[in-house]
Amino acid sequence: MLYEMVTGRPPFLGDQLVGIISQHINTAPVAPSWHNPDLPRALENLILQLLAKTPEGRPESAAAVEEALAAIAASSSAMATRVAPQDSKSLARLAVDVFVGRTEEITALRARLNEAASGCGRLVMVVGEPGGGKTRLTEQAATYARLLGSRVLIGRCYEGEGAPAFWPWIQIIRNYVEECEKVSLAAVLGPGAPDIAQVVQEVRERLPNLPAAPSLEPEQARFRLFDSITTFLKSAAKAQALVLILDDLHWADRPSLLLLEFLARELKDTRLLVIGTYRDVELSRQHPLAQTLGELARQGLSERIMLRGLSKDDVAKFIEMTARVEAPEGLVTAVHLETEGNPFFINEVVRLLVSDGRLGRAETTTSWKIRIPEGVREVIGRRLDHLSEPCNRVLTMASVMGRDFTFDALEPLAEFLGDRLLELLDEAIAARVITEVPQTAGSYTFSHNLIRETLYDELSAARRVRLHRRIGEVLEKLYRSRVEPHLAELAYHFFQAAPGGDLKKAIDYAVRAAQFATRVLAYEEAAAHYDRALQALELAAKPDERRRCEMLLALGEAQARASNTANARETFERAASLARKLALPDQFARAALGIGSELAMGVRFGKVDALQVQLLEEALQLLGEGQSALRARVLAHLALVFYYSEQKRAELSRESVETARRVGDKPALLAALFSRCICLEGFEEANQRLAVATEIVQLAEQVGEREMALRGHFRRLREFLELGDLRAVDAELETYGRLAAELRQPRYLWLEPFGRSTRAFLEGRFEECERLARHALEIGQRAQDETAIVFFSTQMVTLRRVQGRFDELEPAIRGFVEKYPSIMGWRASLACIYSEMGRAEEAQKGLEELSSKNFKA
Ligand SMILES: Nc1ncnc2c1ncn2[C@@H]1O[C@H](COP(=O)(O)OP(=O)(O)O)[C@@H](O)[C@H]1O
Ligand SMILES: [Mg+2]
Structure with a gap:
């Protein structure tokens, strides 16, 4: 009733009696201030206490309620009689947590929160200028969500490069993990737990017996990580609706944004609401977030709430x-x-x-x-002028550390110790320039980043360099026992300090941070760290050329992993010329292999790339006749490049396998065999290819390359089909399906139903063939694998031909001829179809066109 008196409505609204009763039993009520924002906070708290579901949550007795009400009445009448604070303590008397306006925005968010709680999740972006009230609005939403019984997890992004990769997500998952019991944690995390543990250390600490995540190729590994996190969040939301708040996305690292894009595609039927915030004023088109927003908009996956000024x-x-x-x-x-x-x-x-x-x-x-x-x-500047000089000095120091800072890190740097330092911090707290982070002793945060930015921007370049260096040195000591999660932070400070001298540390930490980022699959971050390492190297009077070459190779690899092919190519080219100049044959060969590294995975083989051919051939020369694993790899690569000259590819791949065998290098042998298997296509005995595929499977299992083992099985499957050994085909399909499911890779998963579809076709079960092919297409499209549609179409062409349904076929094939003009197969199929349909003239024309080009594109 009290609730109704202050808000003008009962705490729970609903159409049906049952609904209302169940709300009373299960759901926490909405804070009264959502209906009546002028409500004193103390009164609101009291009301919520009275509505608590469990007796322990409620006030002890009627007398206690009366007492509390009296206290509130006293304070609000004090409010009405207008105090005129004029002494220096006056700031402390200001009411905090006042919230005004924003009715429309709150209504919109409330609707989204309700929908999400009932299984209709989505992504909402709160957009506005710095200080526009984005964070505050999400806090309001969080309160409402908690009262609805949803769970709120928050991840904040930070300015600068000091935060580790995936930082907002790490906070979110960590937050969840901390409050979860061990048993249910394992269940909720599901089979993706080892993958998540790779990135969130706390998961491994809580569940020490987790197996290691399988080592996969970069893109696959990342898909698996994203899929694991998404699956985990979706299943956690089943038990209790989840609200994820990602604050300040304009500062998020690229990998974090990619994960957001991935999750956004999966929200539809979940109880997950994701609320992101960002500043729209600072987004250039090159900004990583701009790419993500473009992607989300294209797919219609997010809606925006624009925050304008208060009225x-x-x-x-x-x-x-x-x-x-x-x-x-x-x-x-x-x-x-x-x-x-x-x-x-x-x-x-x-x-x-x-x-x-x-x-x-x-x-x-x-x-x-x-x-x-x-x-x-200016207003910030003048507010800071009201603080004492020493307090300002301490704050300036802290501003170089970042938005958050700790007493422990500050004390060795500030000229003030212990209690004196605490006093100065208290002065800043009283002015609400900084606040203490709740539940963590000695952690502080600037109450808004604009304050930190202002302090930092006032520093001269020379002072910044000096301060970053000193902070780097203090943090280095502080983090000594467990440096890994802090490598990005150390790298950041030493990089900023690099113009002042300690280049070695700047480079070393950048490289270590890059290696760590690679390990947690944050390839774009790894590339950025290598890039900074190279920049620091340039600052030296006499840069170490050999080291530069190694770093270029590492940078190229990181760029290739991040699918940034164009930049990777350029970097490898630079590495190659440097290696040539320094006469470093191994480095040269690695650069040559790096260009077109997708070849190593067997994709896009046969694409003749003049630069690649030239570099690989030069690499062979530089390596000389000596047998080495590297030589075997170069040969394997070259064989794939020459896919269209059968003689050459056969010779090169044979030599590659022989070389790898002689040097006894298993990974190199695996690469050689894989190339060999592809190079034997078309003109050799299926039995010979089968033998190679079998060896690939065995070797891959030995060295733990599960993805390669899977590919080996797929190759075996093909050969058994060609040999007509259907029993073996079925067995391979089983194995393939099982391994693909273990790896959870849609890129491979769709091939299993596809294989079964072919199987059904062979036995004349046409309907089943079509059903399975469609199923395969669905999975493949989820993986955004273009080959899935190509395979599907091929299958359907074959099927419709046998079924005699040419009318449906012709327009589809014509479409493919237009879409893939360089694939002769589609032109040929079109001519065939015309001939079978009795449209001789068109068939004739198609055939002539093909033969005039000698059947080449
Ligand atoms: N609607 C509001 N009513 C009262 N104070 C607000 C409101 N919105 C924001 N504020 C206050 O303004 C300051 C800046 O808001 P914040 O949410 O941090 O901005 P942003 O996240 O957009 O930079 C904070 O102190 C916050 O408490
Ligand atoms: Mg904010």
């Missing part, structure tokens, strides 16, 4: 509720005009006016405009 009424309400004074019209107009309704700006202005003791003398001031600073930075 004049909101400003008035804000001033009155915060300062507990009646706001004169002139003041409200001036604040609204100058701040353009930016809540952060308004907040700071009000605090400044209070510190200046101006708000108390409200009526006497006539021209407010001149009292209000012109920009956000």
Whole structure:
């Protein structure tokens, strides 16, 4: 009833009696302030206590309630009688947590939260300028979500390069893991637990017996990681609706954004609401987030809530509720005009006016405009001027550490120790320039990043360099016992400090951070770290050329893993010329192999790339006649490049296998055999290919290359089909399906139903053939694998021909001829179909066209 009195509505609304009763039993009520924002906070808390589901949550007795109500009444009448705070402590008396306006935005979010809780998840972006109230709005949403009984997990992104890869996601998962019991944790994480543990250390700590994640090729490994995290979040949301808040996405690392894109595609029928926030003012087209937003928009996967400035009424309400004074019209107009309704700006202005003791003398001031600073930075500057000099010095130091900082890191740097330092920090807390991070002793955060930015920007370049260096050295000691999760942070500080001297540390930490990023599958971050390592190297008076060559190779590899093929190619080219100049044959060969590294996976073979041919041939020369694993690899690669000259590819691949056998290098032998198996296509005995495929499977299992083993099985499957050994085909299909399921790779998974579809075709079960082919296509498209549609179409062409359904076939094939003009097979099929349909003239024309080009594209 109390609830109804203050909000004008009962705590639970619903159409049916049963619904309302079940809400009373199961659901926490919505905070009354969502209906009536002017409600004093203490009263709100009391009401929520009274509505608590369990007796322990409720106030002890009626007397206790009465007492609490009396206290609230006393304080709110104090509020009405307008205090005029003028002493230096006045800031502390300001009401915090005032929230005004934003009715529409809250209504929209509330609707999304309700929908998500009932199984209709989605992604909502809250967009606005710095200080525009994005974070605050998500906090409001979080409160509402908790009251709905949903679980809220928050991941914040940080400015600068100090945060580890996947940082927002790590926070989210860590948060979940911390509050979860061990038994249910394993169940919720599911089979993806080892993959998640790769990135979130806490998972491994909680579940030490997890097996290691399988080693896969870069793209596959990452798919598996993303799939594991998505599956985990979806299944966690089944038990309790989840709200994920990703704050400040404009600072997110690229891998984190890719994961967001992945998750966004899967939200539809889940109880998962993802709320992201970002600043729209700083997004250039090259910004990583801009790419993600483009992708999300193309697929229609996100909606936006744009935050504009608060209205004049909101400003008035804000001033009155915060300062507990009646706001004169002139003041409200001036604040609204100058701040353009930016809540952060308004907040700071009000605090400044209070510190200046101006708000108390409200009526006497006539021209407010001149009292209000012109920009956000200026108001921050003036607010900081109110703090003592030592306090400012400490804050400046902290601003170089980042948005969050700790007492332990600060103390060795500041000129003040122990209690004195605490006092200075308290001074900043009282002014609400910083706040303590709850539940962590000695951790602080700037109350807004704009404050940190202002402090940092005031520093001269030379001072920044010095401070970064000192911070780097302190953190190095602090993190000594467990450096890995902090490598990105150390790399960041030493890189910023590099112009001041310690290049070795800048390079070493950058390389280590890159290696760590590679291990957690954050390839784009790895590339960025290598790039910085190279930049630091350039600063040396006499850069170490050999090291530069090694770093270029590593950079190229990271870029290739991130599917940034064009940049990888350029980097490998630079590495090759440097290796040539320095006469380093091994490095040269690695650069040559790097260009077109997708060949090593057997994709796009046969594409003749002049530069690649030239470099690989030069590599063979430079390596000389000596037998080495590297030579075997170069030969294997070259064989695939020459796929269209049968003689050459046969010789090269044979030599590759022989070389690898002689040097006894198993991984190289595996690469050689794989190339051999492809090179034997078409003109050799199926039995011979079968033998090679079998050896691939055995060897791959020995060295733990599960993906290669899978490919070997697929090859075996093909050969058994060709040999007509259907029993063996069935056995291979079983094995293949099982291994693909273990690896959870849609890229391979779809091939199993596809194989079964072919099997059905062979036995004349046409309907089943079609059904399975469609199923395979579905899975393949989820993996965004283009070959799936090509395979599907081929299958359907074959099927429709046998069924005599030419009419359906012709337009489809014509479409493929247009889409893949260089694949002669489609042109040939079209001519065949015309001939079978009795359209001789068109068939004739098609055939002539083909033969005039000598059956080549
Ligand atoms: N609707 C609002 N009413 C009152 N204060 C607000 C409101 N929105 C934001 N604020 C305050 O303004 C400041 C900046 O808001 P914040 O959410 O941190 O901005 P952003 O995340 O967009 O940079 C914070 O102190 C916040 O509490
Ligand atoms: Mg924010």
